[in-house]
Amino acid sequence: MPKQIIIAEQHQIAAVFSEDQIQELVVATGHHQIGDIYLGVVENVLPGIDAAFVNIGDPERNGFIHVTDLGPLKIKRSSAAITELLTPQQKVLVQVMKEPTGTKGPRLTGNITMPGRYVVLMPYGKGVNLSRRIKSESERNRLRALAILIKPAGMGILVRTEAEGKPEEAIIEDLELLQKQWEVIQQEAASTRAPSLLNRDDDFIQRVLRDMYGADVNRIVVDSSTGLRRVKQYLQNWSGGQTPQGVLLDHHRDRSPILEYFRINAAIREALRPRVDLPSGGYIIIEPTEALTVIDVNSGSFTRSATARETVLWTNCEAATEIARQLRLRNIAGVIVVDFIDMESRRDQLQVLEHFNKTLKADKARPQIAQLTELGLVELTRKRQGQNIYELFGESCPTCGGLGHIVHLPGEVENRMPIPAAEAPEKFTPAQPREIRTPVVRAPEIRENREIFDSFGEAFDTDSEVGNLVNHPSYQELGDHKRRTRTRRSRIGGANLKEESRPEVSGFGGEMDLDLEADTEITPMVDIPSLLSESLLVKESPKAPSFGRVGWTERPERTKVKIEPIKPVIEPPRIVEVEMTDQEQDMFALMGISPGVKLETEAKSPKSVIYNIMQPGEITSDAGEFNMDSMLEEKPKLEFPKVKLPTSKIPLEEFSRPQMAIESPTEELLGNIGFEPLSEDESNYSPTRRRRRRPSAQE
Structure with a gap:
């Protein structure tokens, strides 16, 4: 099927389209990328797991290398323990074979490989190897004979699938470029202070074309005109100085971004979701976990077939095709378990497995189907090639912390999502x-x-x-x-x-x-x-x-x-003069009536009024309400009437308490306040404490 390659060099993202669907993504992001060559320093050696941790310049995590990946050190002493092969603070030349994931550092290897367009140079390898995809026996013999002749001494060569049908000159030129590159790396390793990065594929366009370009590609679109010139240059070098026929080369001219125009971002968003709908109405659920990836197949709303057997078979075949595409698009690696819809017929099971295996052949990661279990589960493995889509474009949810759901516990409300x-x-x-x-x-x-x-x-x-x-x-x-x-x-x-x-x-x-x-x-x-x-x-x-x-x-x-x-x-009190006879005074006092009722106008605030009781005829014509301030300023001399205190005719009850002497007021004091002194008979009263009854109204 024809393919199109869309390259967004600015974002270091490339997509391979086939039948208007994204089949594969190439992303070159991250601090450590597959193929990077470092001069590292051994931090510590762990004999319990036959591994060591190597410092490659990352302050957060060290690289991990196993004893089986030591390369040239293992070749010299194959039976020695890792403590005899590596020592702390030892300099080693390593290459990243797996990118870091989560809390794990990058996986390192001492078996250096340098990929080219037609061959892969292995400086510490041996012999000549050919790609399994080269099916022609005559072509395999030709390429094997050529590789034996041009192979450098003490190194190994792997002939790639792209070398099929290519002239010998192009293959030899590609190998010579790799040899020169290896010599530069060795010189830098001898003169550079560890840890340091020695080699990386900085040209993203070259990397994409080297790994993705083939005879089935009919269109290449780049996001810039300079990138388009480099694409033409690479293709001409690989095709003997001529631009390949049948390939349309162009750069993006639309105002909208290239990732939005070709719906690459939309495809990434869809790939991050667990549910994938099938054309017939069914769907699959993809759930990655720490140990493996689980894929479940459901029929959904598919009702086209006449029988249940045909419905199950059709849905499983559609799911097998979509699962193969999703494995490449999401770059899922490791152990994968697929739960197809239960099929009673053994023939149907084998038919689905055959179709599934055929769709997986287009994957360069070479997925391998292990078995079909008694429970109807299909187990397969896929080689890891870089980070998956969840690690590249996703992160843990800040609300649930990656749990996938909100916890509701009795008596706790702080964990609830607003x-x-x-x-x-x-x-x-x-x-x-x-x-x-x-x-x-x-x-x-x-x-x-x-x-x-x-x-x-x-x-x-x-x-x-x-x-x-x-x-x-x-x-x-x-x-x-x-x-x-x-x-x-x-x-x-x-x-x-x-x-x-x-x-x-x-x-x-x-x-x-x-x-x-x-x-x-x-x-x-x-x-x-x-x-x-x-x-x-x-x-x-x-x-x-x-x-x-x-x-x-x-x-x-x-x-x-x-x-x-x-x-x-607080306002000063007002003094009001009121004419009252003695009988009226006694009556008002007995009944508890205020003298203000005799006034023609009622006072606004009775609590702030002082009533001055006067005998009839004693009030002057200009008397009335006046303010205390004016009274204090004028200081008038007020004469109070002399009141004679009546004697009580009611016998008083004597108490047995001890008598207390009480001094009678002097005449001088009584004269000052306007009272007449009492007579001698009236003043002879018992000094004991007595209780006096209030006179009645009849008296």
Whole structure:
């Protein structure tokens, strides 16, 4: 079948298409690549596993080499232990045969191989070997005879499939280039300080053409014009100076990226998913694990066949073809187990195995089918060639840590995956907490910057003018300051806000910080309620802001001002004179009625009024309500009426408690307060403590 090669040299990715499907990917990424030759240093030797760890310049992981891969050291002493072949701090020439995976370092070997277009040079190998894909016996004899003649002494040669039908001159030229390259590597190994990289296939286009180009390729597309010239040069060198016939060479000219235009990225995304749909309606599930890769085949919605046997056979054959393609595309290596749909007929089982083996022959990694188990499982192995698609383009999920599912344990909620806001029901959508921000006010731009004040609470109207700032809830807290402050704080931010310091700003009532310039002044533009005294206002100073000025900008550093609690202003009491006779006084006192009921106008605040009881005719014409401040300023001399204390006619109960001497008030003291001294008879009362009954209304 004709093939197309798409090369994205910028991203070091190439794809091989066949029948409008990607069959294989070539990716040259990573710190260590297959074929790299290093001069390493032995770090430690482990005789328990017959292996050693070699430092090749990677600070995180060392390379691993087994005793069977020592190469020239093993040839000299084949029966010696690894401790006799390698010692710590010994320099060794090694090559990467397997790229690092997970926590494992790269797998190294001492058997150096240098691949070319037609032959592979093995500096520490022996003999001549030919590719198994060369089927013609006459061609095999010709190539074997040529390889024996041109083989360097003490080295080995492997003739590749591409050498079939090629002239001897092209094969000899390819071998000479490899010999020169090996000589350069030996010179660098002798003069370079270990560890260091000695050789790598830096030309990505050459590597792709060397490994992927063949007679069945009819189109090659490169992402640049310079890459196209190099492709032509390589093909001409391999074809005797002439461009191969029937091959279309072009570079990508479309505006869209080459990986998107040819849907290479889309194919990679599909390959990272476990499910692969089949044309007939069935599907396969590919699950890689640490030990092996498991593939399950399901019939799905396939119902075209008349019988169940035909349905199973058709689905299994389609799955075998797709599995062979997915193994190459995903570069799956190691042990692979395929669970086909159960087939009762032994003939059907053999037919599926034969079809599966035929589709696997196109794979250069040479997969080998081991057996069909009694449970109907097909076991096969595939040689590892670089990193698989999961290692190249995938990484562990940060939510589940690569587990593949979320753990829900009783009493634990922190491991649950958060529901996206778009998919969450409205009643389960958590409300976003109000962010407390520091407002910066500019007087001319108050309407434009309404979002600055959104942290003052729900009762604050951001559309109002500066004068409406007095409607802030702080002004309503004078009567019940503690309770309302605690309620509002718990609503907007919790108890932690109590520890935050708040600057004192006139007209705002607290809870905001203003960054002010040093050369601005403040001019109050609002009416402060009468409850606030003038002492609470911020005095004008050169460092205060002015609401009327433009250019009130923020300062990068803010100074916190300690706020003092607002104390309510207590008004002085008022003194009101009321005319009352002695009988009225006794009656009002007995019934507990306030003298204010005799006034024509009721007092606004009865608790702040002092009633001065006067006898009828003693109140002057201009008397009335007056303020305590005016009374203190004028200092009038008030004359109180002399009241004669009545004697009690009710017998008093004497107590057995010891008598206590009580000094009677002096006449001088009583005269000062307006009372007449009592007579001698009236003053002779028992010094013992007595209880007096309140006179009744009849008396």
